[in-house]
Amino acid sequence: MHDMNPSDIQGDFREKTLKYYDGSQRKVLVTDIETPYPEGKLIVSRTDTNGNITHCNRSFVDMSGYDEAEIIGQPHALLRHPDMPAAAFEGLWKTVQDGNKWHGYVKNLRKDGGYYWVYATVIPNVRNGQVVGYTSVRRKPSKQKVEEAISIYTNMS
Numbered sequence: 001m002h003d004m005n006p007s008d009i010q011g012d013f014r015e016k017t018l019k020y021y022d023g024s025q026r027k028v029l030v031t032d033i034e035t036p037y038p039e040g041k042l043i044v045s046r047t048d049t050n051g052n053i054t055h056c057n058r059s060f061v062d063m064s065g066y067d068e069a070e071i072i073g074q075p076h077a078l079l080r081h082p083d084m085p086a087a088a089f090e091g092l093w094k095t096v097q098d099g100n101k102w103h104g105y106v107k108n109l110r111k112d113g114g115y116y117w118v119y120a121t122v123i124p125n126v127r128n129g130q131v132v133g134y135t136s137v138r139r140k141p142s143k144q145k146v147e148e149a150i151s152i153y154t155n156m157s
Contacts, residue, residue, distance in 0.1 A: 001078055003027035008065075009113040016082040021090070028082060033114035035063065043118060043138035049131060051076045051093075065111035076136075081109040085156040096124050096134055105141055105149035117146045 003026055006013070013029040020026070043063055046055040053071050061068050064079060071078070080089070084107055095102040103121040110116065118138035125133045141149075 001026050001075055004029040004111070004113065008111050011113070013113045018077075018080060018082055019086075020077060021086070021093075028109060029113045030082060030109065030115075031113040033112075035110060035114050035116045037116060037118065037140040038063070039140070041140075044136070045076065046125070046133055046135045047076050048133045051134075053078075054133065063110070063116055064108070065114075070111075079108040079110075081107040081115050083107050083115075083150075083153065085153050087156050088153065092122060096122050097131070099124050099126070099131060105145055106138075107149075107153075117141050117149075119145065 001024070006029060009029045009031065011031050011033055013031045016028050016030055018026050018028055038059065041059045042057070043059045044055075044057040045053055045060050047053055053074055053076055056068065056071055061071065064071065066078075077089075088104065088106075092102045092104070101121065101123045103119070106118050106120050107115055108118060119141040120136055120138045122134055122136045124131045125135055
């Protein structure tokens, strides 16, 4: 994963360094610009067992701000917003690696430095008794649940 490029950012931004579970890190550029979740749309992606994106729908591309070619093969953590505590993703990964469905509220980072909130459901894709990847379907979150998530995540950080 590459650091974000200042020429892709809209408006004033802050620079943050994200540290990932595998020890790698990435410089991200963050704005306070929220992109509203599109009415009536589902954002869908599939990953391999390592979390690398293998498929995404048009809504995913539109909301992320990336071109599809920039997304496929990249770790899903490409969209990790620095306001999301690592513990939230640790719980997600433990749940799905154990073969269970996970759901929760996630603040995602766009290519332009902005963000959007989703209510995500992640399920393991099982073939012949083996987990071969994961599918995530995102829906529009309620404002009240986003406010609750913000409070929880702030206290987790």
